[in-house]
Amino acid sequence: MDDQNLPFFGEDLYQFVRNEILQTCQPQQAQEMPQPQESRQRFSALDSNELDKLEHGRVEKCTEWSTVWGVKLFKAWLQERDHDTACEQLPPEELAGLLRQFYGEVRKDDGTPYAKASYACLRAAIHRHLTGPPYHCKYNILKDKEFQAANNLYIGVLKQLKRDGKDTCKSYPPILASDLRKMFETKTLSVDNLLMRTKEQNLGYLGTTWYQLAVCRDNCVV
Known part of the structure; x- marks a missing residue:
């Protein structure tokens, strides 16, 4: 090969390799480009029925x-x-x-x-x-x-x-003190320690809570 053609051959080869590299890299760069994220609305859009x-x-x-x-x-x-x-x-x-x-x-x-x-x-x-x-x-x-x-x-x-005596809204009679004492003695109503109670005592505590809430509501006591 003539020595005078070597520089041109070398330049052509350089351009060829450069173009091949660019063509190979361009699709890859396009794939690697991050896709723009879809914008999300901050507030909900509700119609009148939903409201x-x-x-x-x-x-x-x-x-x-x-x-x-x-x-x-x-x-x-x-x-x-x-x-x-x-x-x-x-x-x-x-x-x-x-x-x-x-x-x-x-x-x-x-x-x-x-x-x-x-x-x-x-x-x-x-x-x-x-x-x-x-x-x-x-x-x-x-x-x-x-x-x-x-x-x-x-x-x-x-x-x-x-x-006229026609107000049919009737209240239950009050619980007698003796009956209330008996319910606590038999653990029907219970205030035992929460961590030491059995299943039956838990039911007693539930009944106690309900009773106290009912009394507070009826007597308007906080």
Whole structure:
């Protein structure tokens, strides 16, 4: 080979090898490049139904059932009296007049009046229904002045029940001191050390806790 061609041969070989290396490395570099991460939203996107579901969760199941019962009873009365059952759309003044009449006329299926506690649950159920989702009424049937006449009649119904001796809400007789002492002696109620109690004593401690909570609730003692 001519010596004069060696530099050119060497330069061509260099360029060839360089191009091959670049072609080999370019796909690898493309694969190694980090992919951009998808942007994540910080806040959740909830529709109105999902928001209402969360708001409904503020009350317990038993309270929710009580609300359904009270509203169903009120709307049954409205229908029987040929009134619009869409009470949620009524202005406060008109609703107040209907509630006043309803409090005075509502009865059980057998025609007897409800107990005092049932009247309280009934009024509270209607209030929860109106102020909860999806209606969110701005008025308060328990306190607002538009409903003062209705609430006065409600109180009058409760007092009349008491005067007539028809308040069927009855309390259990108080526990005698001798019976209470016997329950502690027999470990029916127990305050033994937690780490040294048997299964039966654990049940006794559970009963003691329940008893103390019930006494505090009934006597309003903290």
